[in-house]
Amino acid sequence: MTNVWSERAKWIWGGNESSPRNEWRLFRKTFPIQEKEYTQAWLDITADSRYVLFVNGQEAGRGPVRSWPAEQAYDTYDVSPYIRPGEDNTIAVMVMHFGLSTFYYLKGRGGLLAQLRMADEAGTSLGCVITDGSWRTLRHPGQDGRAPRMSCQQAFAERIDARLFDSAWKDRSYSDEAWPLAEELGVPGMEPWTTLIPRDIPPLTEETVYPIRVEALKKVRRISWNAYIDIRSQMVPDSREHANPVGFVGYLATVVRVSAGGNFTIGFPAAFVNVGTVILDGKAVAAERFYGEAPERYADIELEAGDHLLMVDVSGIDHGHGFRIGVDGEAPIELISPLSGIDGTKYSPFVGIGPFDTIEVIDHRPGRRLNMEHEEYLAVRSVSQAAELTLYADRLSPVPLGLYRDDDVFGHHVWKKASESQAVPHALQHLVTADGVPARVPFYEGADTEMIIDFGKETVGYIEFELDCAEGTIVDFYGYEYMRDEYIQHTYGLDNTLRYVARKGRQTYKSPVRRGFRYLMLTVRNARYPVHFYSVRLVQNTYPVAEIGRFHCSDALLNDIWQISRDTTKLCMEDTFVDCPAYEQAFWVGDSRNEALIGNYLFSAPALTERCLRLVPGSRNQTPLYADQVPSGWSSVIPNWTFFWVIACKEHYEQTGQTKFAKDMWPSIRYTLNHYVQHIDDNGLFNIQAWNLLDWAPIDQPNGGVVTHQNAFLVKALNSAAELALIAGHAEEADSFKHWADRLKAAMNKHLWSEDKEAYLDCIHADGRRSGIFSMQTQVAAFLCDIADGPRKEALERYLLNPPASFVQIGSPFMSFFYYEALARIGKLTHMLDDIRRNYGQMIDYEATTCWEMYPSFKENRTNPNFLTRSHCHAWSAAPAYFLGAYILGVRPQAPGWEKVLVEPNPCGLRWARGSAPLPEAGRVDVSWRADEERRQMEIEVRVPQGQQIEVKLPEGYTGTTKIIN
Template sequence: MGRISLFDDPYAQLHADKGWPDFGTWPCRWITLPNPGAPPFVVAYRCRFELNEPATLRFHVTADERYDLFLDGVRIGRGSERGDVQHWFFETYEETLSAGPHILVARVWTLGPRAPYAQMSLHHGFLLSPQEEAFYDLIGTGRAVWEAKRLGGYTFIDPLAAWGTGDNLLLEGTAFSWGFERGEGEGWQPVETLEPGVDARRYVNDHAPMHLLLPAALPPMMERCWERGRVRHVAAVPSLQTSSLPVRQADHLIEEAIAWQQLWSAQQPLIVPPNTRRRVLVDLEDYVCAYPEVVVSGGRGATLRLHWQESLFNEPDAKTKGDRNAIEGKYFVTLWHLKEGVGDTFLPDGGRSRRFDTLWWQAGRYLEIAVETKDEPLLLESLRLHETRYPLEMESQFSCSDARLETVTPLALRALQMCAHETYMDCPYYEQLMYVGDTRLEALVTYVLTRDDRLPRKALQLFDASRLLNGLTQSRYPSRVQQIIPPFSLWWVAMIYDYALWRGDPSFIRSLLPGARGVLEYFLAHRGADGLMRGPLGWNFLDWVPAWRHGIPPDGQWGASAPLNWQLVMALKMMEALERWLDEPELAARYKRLAEELAHTTDEHFWNESRGLYADDLAHTSFSEHAQCLALLSGLVPQERYERLGETLFTSSSTSSALPDLHRTTISFTHYLFEAYRILGRPDALLERLALWFDLKALGLCTTIEMPEPTRSDCHGWGAHPLYHYFATLLGIRPARFGFDRVRIAPQPGPLNSLAGVLVHPKGSIEADFTFTDGKLQGRVALPEGVKGTLIWGGREQPLFAGTQEVRL
């Protein structure tokens, strides 16, 4: 059967008879290799056992930091799902085995300072605990006979440019323990037993820090063989230092390229002759996150390097990328220091059918295979990529009369998929970290694409777990390196509001509100005598505006910033709504009062009548779209200001701006601009600002980017937010109240003459199909059972009910 999902402590019944000192403890214990040394290192654990008759075994597995699990030499799982020490996840497996001998083997690695930033750790160890008591002493760690040995051959190398992803791997075949997954080889020794496993929700005793265990929150990551890819360049090279060598068609070895393509596409073996150096460039034809796997024979002393890149660069010092489809005259380099790229290196030992793999996946569109042989030929038997990501697919559908919008869909979807793994990520190539600001947008897109909300729920809970004593969340989590971006804590409050709106679940939301209240109290404590909130300590990042130092709005670091004050007003209003929904009228009234007071003060100090805009700073020397967006989204802009902004924001929103010093939103913050456009009823402006996304395909991109060119990252999930607006703004389908059992459909087609879509809903799907002619709407709407709503168009309303109905307004 493989992996199965659990939702509670698997040993809950065992705890009933335990006294409080042992309440929540598991029947099995963590184990370790005695004296493994300082990380980084890799350890194998094995347990040989025999069944007298066929049996089905259910067992729970975890490790610090991560593991691969093999049963009778076949990998059956990976873990542990990422969390933190107080939320340490375990996976559950169920396997039906025949009578006779069997072997369980785990490869466990602890990289310490060489680990990805997102990989947290307490101490090295492995835990396997069967569900049934009959198997405790057969396969349970700390009870059955387990042995361990340190696996040789692993060297870890700083990736530099991809600083957040963990080290590159160099695997030396002559020192590697071949066959470890089958329990083979010498050097196995008895393990050392550590503390018992303990349940995070039941353990009450007062010990030193321990891994507090929770069932895996997510399904297994998707893993499938990547079948696409085109060998675009094969060349002889003077050395494997290829970063300064441009790709030139004149150097291309056509006949050899055919053989390499057959290896790639058909796994037809290829021989690299002795004393040969080759550079092979494979275009994967899409952005891919994958585990590489190579099987080789012979080639003792050879070097086989697999490096990844999102795009080739126009210059050897990696300044610009240009057309991502182009390779001629370009360089396979990486930003900053590591000019050879990001990836892994394998050193064959000359043995037969040696399978080299990696501990973690890599990401990108281009794969550079660099190979150098010595006196022996190298037989490449197979070369595969195993694509991995969260199993997120687009269940909703959208179409309209402007084909340009649909060209964005596959790029935005792929970006979100590549940034969705055991957590959301900002980007798969450089950091692999779940930032709050990025995650809010990724979660919103998730809500309109799929009914599966497990990843957003996990994100909300982990950000709650990241909170510091002062109340703020960390900017990214899980992360072994702490970083504080105070405005991101307010986006976490917005994330809670979003989940309540699109999914409901009052008990879940109630569990998060104490943390949200703590966030708001922290910001409220930073109000000065004039009532304005001053920028708190930390990186007060808002958007990658070129004129803003480090993305901080003017006076955002220590002074009074209009965008940051309006963001706080917006968060206070969201909190008021949540408290009222959860029947906390006194708290709701307080947040309402605080929001109104701060809105009045912010309006008084930052409104510039001559400009008809809110200034960014108290001196009125800077103006931005950001301040206007957040003011409008707060819902507390005075009516006369609202009407004025409906003029000034748009008269200065084109490239021929009458106000050239109005700072523009970039990719991520344009989501909030689009929300403001919706409030003002200007979908035409939204479509105009989508021009950046419309141009991505012409640049050869497969995913949405981090920032306007020149961009660092070619794959950033926050750039997928137009998909949200296709459904929630243009088609106009949004929850009318928390829990989404009422829907408000207010399409904003602008110049579009048709809009249609199927939007996932917790109770089914909402279907809408509209045409617009001479200011009139006609079409069809279908709602799932238990859902009612209202269609709004041209100042008129039509009630909607479960089932299908024709509409005309």
């Protein structure tokens, strides 16, 4: 590829840390452009971790796309419209550096690299403005780096104080003379960004979306005190280098100073992990005293005036969720450090005691367990006063302010002292319009004002708002996905919040943090007089696609289900396919196989699919088995996800017909499968210690041993690899992989079939014990992967139509995709539609606008009657959009690249259907059919581009007419 980078360009940074935790840094460069010279301008840019680019005050782009550090992606923008010839011009960049690894980013170091290339009308270069030591840089003075992690998968929530920075910092007129000069780090090609690769997909869309109404208005009061602590970084400081789970043994301790005795409540508003025994003045608070619906835990306690030592056992496995705690009471309280001589301006009120032991969990391999019998760890429990902690001086470490944030925004939204509903004035509904009339938010003396804003459907993007208020007014935003009546499903495990402290007057703010939600809880705090909002909106941010695919039929329920499937898929298309727009925004490799097939019938986005597939081999530096989410700091392997990736590579070739893609991918496919077959044991079965997942259901899929569904999908992956090897011109290697597939299939039939049950058992445990559990998941996998022949295959077909009650049933829409594939293969599409109506119809009953991660009826997924699913928008669940297009509308490719297309509708009791399926390169297939089931007659009309090879078939047993229009 052409190297566009100037030899003079430099990576630059500022400040005293190479990789600071959660730091936003501003960069500027002002320079003149001669009026007669300039006609064209392109700006190349990349940064670690993310950037927002402004040219002469106008937002020009954001990025970069996720990538491996050694293959750092960069963007190129045509900025000609922003340039002002004959004047001084300014490039301004805000770089958001994470300073730790996530599920979509590997920790590198802070850095910005950019260059502006200019040319005249003839294309002659007019020079280049490059990043170097002449640029100015400043740590964003209004950004609070102590904001909590959003989740273990993502980076950080957002806290902004608009009083501390000039919003005009990006404009040409702004003076940056007081800013320090940037530090030059090195030239393009330096570590860790050894290779620079141009962005391979178009920029994401930015579409303004407005809410539809104010759902609720409340007068609320905050609890006395709460806080968030990054306990993972406190106990295991090196853990920010990766995103693997870590375990530790220890405590957090603080002194609660009470000015007057009385009743108080101690609470943990998101006690996912690491909230063990609570010890107050040396005595454990009995577990039965805690109340609240999990994961919230609260206990009422009585305290006398004075100081009280509070310790919480935080031992356990931590993936980065963070620790939240609060204390409430009518009497004033203060939290102070248990250690005398600690300067309160430098440290938080908490100290860590320990760790007494630590571990790191890698690739789900068995390892040493945490030592919970450490003598000092057990002895600490009896400490009743802060002074006694000096006995453990070598185990004490103050929690630095950088890992501590009081006045926790998420905690305040979950745990409130009081909440009183108010009628929503009709005038307040102007908040959700764009007519320029400001909405006056009610003001309550001594309380905060809370509004719940409904966007009407799931969204993803950047919150933007405009308001007029007094200086110091606090506006908190908290996005979540689901509510019904008084029930709110809080995003435990996801801090989806933004705090904005306002300057005086009218102001606008656009968040640079990408969030997914449907509802936005907006709380106005510290207001001295009513706040006026001119707008609250979302700049929706998704992969740019045309909605080519269509489906409409005589069943209104199926139409609604198709619609939510389409919207789900679109919201989960970012710079890769992602699992969900809210909780994770992570590229899970296995999920994307199904997502790509669905996307083929909706949008035809081969560049995005190919980008996903090409990213996967970059994880070989973590594991030769390839990671299950990339690029990620979590070195985790789900073998099925790698097998799905191999299968997806073959399917992408079939979708596009690109032989070059097959040739490019073959070495990486060969590499990982050669490592997988090394785990085939003496019985000829695939036997591995890994995360052996297929479905969220109580099937027997241990992390060690022989898992049947995994063996089946390895057979399919090996056969897919053999086909790709032939396409890539490696016939001998194709024979080798076909041989491995045949051997593994034979071993499965020898060792994993139960004659008594006439089914495949779920697994053989590592100790040799044969599983007594039989599941539909295992039978579906065995059928799809062609493991069974003859009578065994016939038995599996019977199970597909009548799943035995004694078998574990399918537990997620993800697994349903494979079930529907199996039903389609045997032509039982009425069964498929009935299942879609039953399971997805439940989502429609609850007014879902997108597909859920789990089924609400599956008992294993329900912790309380109101909890329906975790994620309310999950791309692995959008199967109906694929199957309705491929099998009910009936459009399927018959040759690579859709060179030939088959149209074979299946009415399944429907009277009519019409729709479209996009072709990979250009055009689409439009189908319209009507059926008379009683008379077994059908009329089909198909429109295709001129020259498209097409075959139209009536369903078996039907007569009628077919018409092809070019």
